[in-house]
Amino acid sequence: MNTDTKKEKGAFGKFVESFGLPRLLITAFLLLLLILAPIVGADLPTQITNIIARFSWNGVLVLAMVPMVHSGCGLNFGLPLGIISGLLGATMSIEFGFTGALSFVMAILIATPFALVLGALYGWLLNKIKGGEMMIATYVGFSSVSLMCMMWLVLPYKSPNMVWGMAGKGLRTTISLEGYYIDVLAKFLRIKIGNFEIPTGTLLFFALLAFLIWAFLHTKTGTAMTAVGSNPTFARAAGINVDKIRLLSVVMSTWLAAIGILVYEQGFGFIQLYMAPFYMALPAVSAILIGGASVNKASITNVIIGTILFQGIVTMTPTVMNNMVHMDMSEVIRIIASQGMILYALTRKTEGSK
Amino acid sequence: MKSTRRLLIRLIAIAAVIAIAAWMMVIGRGHTIYFDNKPIEANGEKYEAPYQIQVYVDDESMGKLKEGDRGMATTMGQDFKMVLHITPEKDAKKVGSAVSLKIPYNMDGIVINLPALLGGAPEEVYQSEFIPTEVEEPEEEVDISSDEFEMPMGDE
Amino acid sequence: MNNNTAKKGNFGNFLRRSSVPLMFILICAVCIPLSGLSPSYLVNEIVTRMGRNAFLILALLIPIMAGMGLNFGMTLGAMAGQIGLILASDWQIIGIPGMVLAMILSVPISILLGMFCGKILNMARGREMITSYIMSFFINGIYQLVVLYLMGSVIPIKHSTIKLPRGYGIRNTVSLLSMRQKLDNLIPLTIKGVKIPVATFIVIAVLCVFIVWFRRTKLGQDMRAVGQDMEVARDAGINVEKTRIIAIVLSTVLAGIGMIIYLQNMGNIATYSSHSQIGMFCIAALLVGGASVDKASIGNVFLGVILFHLMFIVAPRAGAAITGDSMIGEYFRVFVSYAVITVALIMYETAKRSEKKQGGEQLKQAQLEEESK
Numbered sequence: 001m002n003t004d005t006k007k008e009k010g011a012f013g014k015f016v017e018s019f020g021l022p023r024l025l026i027t028a029f030l031l032l033l034l035i036l037a038p039i040v041g042a043d044l045p046t047q048i049t050n051i052i053a054r055f056s057w058n059g060v061l062v063l064a065m066v067p068m069v070h071s072g073c074g075l076n077f078g079l080p081l082g083i084i085s086g087l088l089g090a091t092m093s094i095e096f097g098f099t100g101a102l103s104f105v106m107a108i109l110i111a112t113p114f115a116l117v118l119g120a121l122y123g124w125l126l127n128k129i130k131g132g133e134m135m136i137a138t139y140v141g142f143s144s145v146s147l148m149c150m151m152w153l154v155l156p157y158k159s160p161n162m163v164w165g166m167a168g169k170g171l172r173t174t175i176s177l178e179g180y181y182i183d184v185l186a187k188f189l190r191i192k193i194g195n196f197e198i199p200t201g202t203l204l205f206f207a208l209l210a211f212l213i214w215a216f217l218h219t220k221t222g223t224a225m226t227a228v229g230s231n232p233t234f235a236r237a238a239g240i241n242v243d244k245i246r247l248l249s250v251v252m253s254t255w256l257a258a259i260g261i262l263v264y265e266q267g268f269g270f271i272q273l274y275m276a277p278f279y280m281a282l283p284a285v286s287a288i289l290i291g292g293a294s295v296n297k298a299s300i301t302n303v304i305i306g307t308i309l310f311q312g313i314v315t316m317t318p319t320v321m322n323n324m325v326h327m328d329m330s331e332v333i334r335i336i337a338s339q340g341m342i343l344y345a346l347t348r349k350t351e352g353s354k
Numbered sequence: 355m356k357s358t359r360r361l362l363i364r365l366i367a368i369a370a371v372i373a374i375a376a377w378m379m380v381i382g383r384g385h386t387i388y389f390d391n392k393p394i395e396a397n398g399e400k401y402e403a404p405y406q407i408q409v410y411v412d413d414e415s416m417g418k419l420k421e422g423d424r425g426m427a428t429t430m431g432q433d434f435k436m437v438l439h440i441t442p443e444k445d446a447k448k449v450g451s452a453v454s455l456k457i458p459y460n461m462d463g464i465v466i467n468l469p470a471l472l473g474g475a476p477e478e479v480y481q482s483e484f485i486p487t488e489v490e491e492p493e494e495e496v497d498i499s500s501d502e503f504e505m506p507m508g509d510e
Numbered sequence: 511m512n513n514n515t516a517k518k519g520n521f522g523n524f525l526r527r528s529s530v531p532l533m534f535i536l537i538c539a540v541c542i543p544l545s546g547l548s549p550s551y552l553v554n555e556i557v558t559r560m561g562r563n564a565f566l567i568l569a570l571l572i573p574i575m576a577g578m579g580l581n582f583g584m585t586l587g588a589m590a591g592q593i594g595l596i597l598a599s600d601w602q603i604i605g606i607p608g609m610v611l612a613m614i615l616s617v618p619i620s621i622l623l624g625m626f627c628g629k630i631l632n633m634a635r636g637r638e639m640i641t642s643y644i645m646s647f648f649i650n651g652i653y654q655l656v657v658l659y660l661m662g663s664v665i666p667i668k669h670s671t672i673k674l675p676r677g678y679g680i681r682n683t684v685s686l687l688s689m690r691q692k693l694d695n696l697i698p699l700t701i702k703g704v705k706i707p708v709a710t711f712i713v714i715a716v717l718c719v720f721i722v723w724f725r726r727t728k729l730g731q732d733m734r735a736v737g738q739d740m741e742v743a744r745d746a747g748i749n750v751e752k753t754r755i756i757a758i759v760l761s762t763v764l765a766g767i768g769m770i771i772y773l774q775n776m777g778n779i780a781t782y783s784s785h786s787q788i789g790m791f792c793i794a795a796l797l798v799g800g801a802s803v804d805k806a807s808i809g810n811v812f813l814g815v816i817l818f819h820l821m822f823i824v825a826p827r828a829g830a831a832i833t834g835d836s837m838i839g840e841y842f843r844v845f846v847s848y849a850v851i852t853v854a855l856i857m858y859e860t861a862k863r864s865e866k867k868q869g870g871e872q873l874k875q876a877q878l879e880e881e882s883k
Contacts, residue, residue: 132859139848139851142848143845146841147845147849149844150845153835154833329655332658335647335650335651336655342644346637346641347634347641
């Protein structure tokens with residue numbers, strides 16, 4: 001579904017209906033911020049650099065929503081599970097003494113088996129409880145994050161860069177990636193003009209993964225996945241093994257989340273442990289919804305548009321608001337906009353499924 | 355017919371609730387009372403402070419006030435009752451005295467000058483509003499409970 | 511179906527229903543000796559927490575009755591309660607009258623929020639729980655807008671002890687010293703060193719009676735019918751949408767009042783965080799008491815408070831005793847709270863599916879029989 005073609009075809013009302021009022025408001029709000037930014041004295045190139053940077057950090061995490069939405073498993077509120085696999089990869093890669101770019105590659109390699117196993121278990125569970133995926137996914141995420149809180153304390157990590165200095169054991173809440181994979185992707189082919197900067201490498205990495213997902217969705221298995229999501233009864237009648245396809249989609253989502261958090265960390269510069277992954281699903285969920293996805297429909301375009309809009313608002317609101325009224329309401333605006341978007345999507349009737 | 359009766363009942367119920375709220379606002383208004391045992395001069399009259407006054411509110415001692423001391427009590431509603439045990443001179447005998455006052459609704463804190471009150475001075479002499487001194491303080495950081503990072507604990 | 515298998519099924523059902531409480535009894539049995547806390551301390555704590563939490567947890571029962579699952583949106587009521595308390599303490603209404611006023615102030619806010627929530631939940635049928643969960647975040651945003659920006663600038667707030675130094679917005683903590691435990695201590699009673707908040711228990715008892723009575727009213731019956739089967743209820747002439755909204759409104763109003771009782775015991779409001787976790791704790795406690803997503807009784811509430819809070823008190827100490835690190839116990843109790851909810855949700859969904867399947871198979875069987883005739 002391309003929203004642009006619809007826009008030309010229909011009348012304004014129809015456009016609003018197809019595009020969704022909240023989405024329209026959010027887009028308008030971001031445009032307003034962009035217009036206001038130079039007027040109130042914020043440096044536009046810096047702002048745009050920030051948006052692009054944050055897009056590059058978060059893109060893969062949002063992309064992780066796509067497979068599960070396609071197979072009808074709903075929005076992946078269980079994203080933290082994948083993030084935990086990524087964190088395990090990251091910390092183990094450092095623990096085993098890898099440094100520089102190699103530590104990033106190793107982190108991905110180590111995270112992968114965790115993501116596959118946890119994803120498979122998670123997928124198996126979601127197959128048992130079809131129809132109640134989202135709520136259970138949320139709580140699977142919460143339980144796993146709080147379980148890992150204990151694990152980060154107990155697991156025998158030794159690297160002095162990661163454990164608490166005094167006790168000599170237990171991982172710190174934030175671990176600096178200096179000397180490891182900070183900016184590994186962003187540094188690659190970085191373009192810099194004055195205040196303006198593009199982390200080409202990270203964008204290319206995201207593009208690669210996005211392309212792979214896009215290509216996958218056009219293979220036989222990929223179309224089967226879409227069929228399962230849009231009409232499971234029909235898919236079953238066509239001889240597709242619904243459970244297997246759903247399992248595959250969950251594993252893919254979990255793996256993408258693991259990679260996603262590693263990409264996020266290389267841009268952010270720190271590994272955040274303990275409660276940090278707790279609510280990480282919500283920004284990703286609202287981003288893809290803002291981009292035009294619904295509970296059972298999502299495309300790569302939705303991911304890109306959504307991440308830009310969401311991160312745009314997150315980065316622009318504080319600066320513009322502070323310059324304008326000296327009142328930082330950005331946090332509140334972000335909460336209302338993103339949660340409102342999720343609420344809106346949940347109240348839409350889903351076609352086909354169930 | 356039925357619907358109008360229903361409406362009427364609802365209106366009465368709402369009115370009753372509002373009435374209860376108003377009643378609560380009257381009887382539940384909290385005031386902080388400060389008692390001063392200090393000499394005071396007003397309208398050409400001088401009220402000497404006794405050696406010591408012991409203040410009881412609801413049978414509970416609010417402290418022994420020597421000359422120049424200030425005591426404090428919290429009270430609810432506009433009728434304030436206290437019992438004073440006055441010792442005029444050192445080693446002199448205690449004299450008891452029950453006092454009840456009307457407190458103005460809009461004052462949070464009221465200073466009562468006991469010597470003036472005991473000396474039978476008019477209200478505006480013994481009673482004055484307590485105005486807390488403005489304290490310069492650093493801006494407080496507000497930690498918002500957002501949907502991002504949060505410790506899900508804190509039942510304590 | 512013969513009698514034997516039915517009996518077995520019942521026993522299995524019983525085991526499944528009581529597996530969570532049994533597990534908790536086990537955890538507590540292990541942790542209590544390890545924690546080294548004295549029985550009298552524990553009893554005191556449990557009694558206090560019973561008074562503090564039971565009302566809030568009871569607020570969850572009505573939506574469960576109406577088949578709307580665990581009301582994660584009870585946070586909405588908690589926020590309304592907090593707004594009531596903030597206003598009452600700014601107006602310097604203290605003690606019990608202050609609490610009553612805060613309750614009266616919270617009710618209209620709760621009703622509005624509840625109606626909004628109910629309307630949205632009607633639009634998100636089949637996804638009530640996740641929607642009410644997201645709803646709590648959304649309204650939290652609005653709550654912050656009101657409390658952090660509008661209070662003091664639009665809504666008059668007089669006292670600088672409540673207001674932020676910048677002139678608008680409410681401080682991180684609002685002291686309720688003038689209301690602290692006023693209800694708990696209204697009728698003082700101490701039995702063998704255990705302080706019993708008699709008045710609070712009376713309020714809780716009144717609510718229990720109300721719930722029992724409410725189940726028998728026409729509206730209560732309608733609610734149960736809606737909870738059992740919406741379509742059947744609709745055919746029977748019940749206004750399903752309205753009934754569901756009323757269920758949520760009632761729950762929200764009760765949660766608001768419950769929050770005020772909770773906070774008078776705590777003695778202060780953490781303006782930006784008191785409400786945020788309350789839903790999770792109450793739901794976990796109810797489930798620990800043996801309730802499920804579609805069935806909960808008053809007994810579950812009280813058993814749940816005892817077991818869940820016993821675990822909550824002893825876990826950090828026990829964790830420290832075992833591992834030498836008190837944080838492990840802290841994380842452990844958080845983990846257990848979430849795990850309990852997760853397990854309960856999974857059991858509910860699997861049971862729902864197998865029921866559906868069974869129904870389908872019976873239908874098939876019947877059809878086959880029909881055909882063979």
